[in-house]
Amino acid sequence: MFEQLYQSIHENVTLTDEEWKFCKNSFRPKRMLKRQFLLQEGDVCRQIAFIEKGALYSFSMDEKGTRHVMQFGFEGWWIADLHSFFTETPSTLNIEVLEDAELLLIDHKNHNKLLKEIPAYEKYQRIIMQNAYVALQQRVENALGRTAEERYCRLIERSPQFMNRVPLNLVASYLGMSPETLSRIRSNYSG
Template identity: 40%
Template structure:
């Protein structure tokens, strides 16, 4: 599992053997079975987490018991609850495995030290956070201004890999539309192709 993360790092940055070893020594390997929680609402999130295998989702449950998928993650993506991590407050979210998954976790204090001690690693993390922020802005803009069909088309353009890996009800929740609306939109989109 760690080997996948090391290969990921090799595609992003140049590390000395000593730097690579420092990172590996801080890594915690975690396996999560399908439907198993990585984080439950009310717990404090304490890690920076890289997905080396599998698919996970971040979601909230409203007062009616409806799930709202906030985020999705697959191989070579990072996942977690940034607000809980930085504030120390209990999380409002759940993170669970959509598929059997394997992760490389870093206790946040160790992760921050790695970012300080290894400038290339810190720069890589900063770039990831910037891209994540931009993706969040784009998602908010789409949620506020796109039609259901535009949301689905945009989802397929950006995240087509999820269309075959997660159930349709989770896609609908991620898009902020009902499963029935998603079914209608999918039929309409397939007719146009």
């Protein structure tokens, strides 16, 4: 464990061996099984998860019990309810394990300690947050300004692993369409 985190950090910044050891010791490894919850709505998000192996997704539930998928996370990605984590308020999201997962968890205290004591780690987190913001902005633009077909095409062009690793009903929810609409689009899509 820690290979993906090491690679993710060192693709963006350089840590000394001593800084890497300090960083590594700030995380707690956790294995989770498919369908377990890392976070449930109403709980405060106490830790950010880095995904070493497996897949997770975050979603909200409406009053009818419909899942609205917000984010997927695969190897080398981070997942959390950042609003809940930073404000220490109850989460409006659930985070569920989609595939058996190996996670590296960091709590608020250790996260802040790393940010303060290792400038390269702070730079890494800034880069990760910038990239997440850009991805979120693109997702909103897609949702507001694209047809269902265009949203589907962009998703499989940018992230083909979705179709192999994520159930179609969750892909449909993520794209803001019904499973029937997604099925129709997929049958007409020639790639």
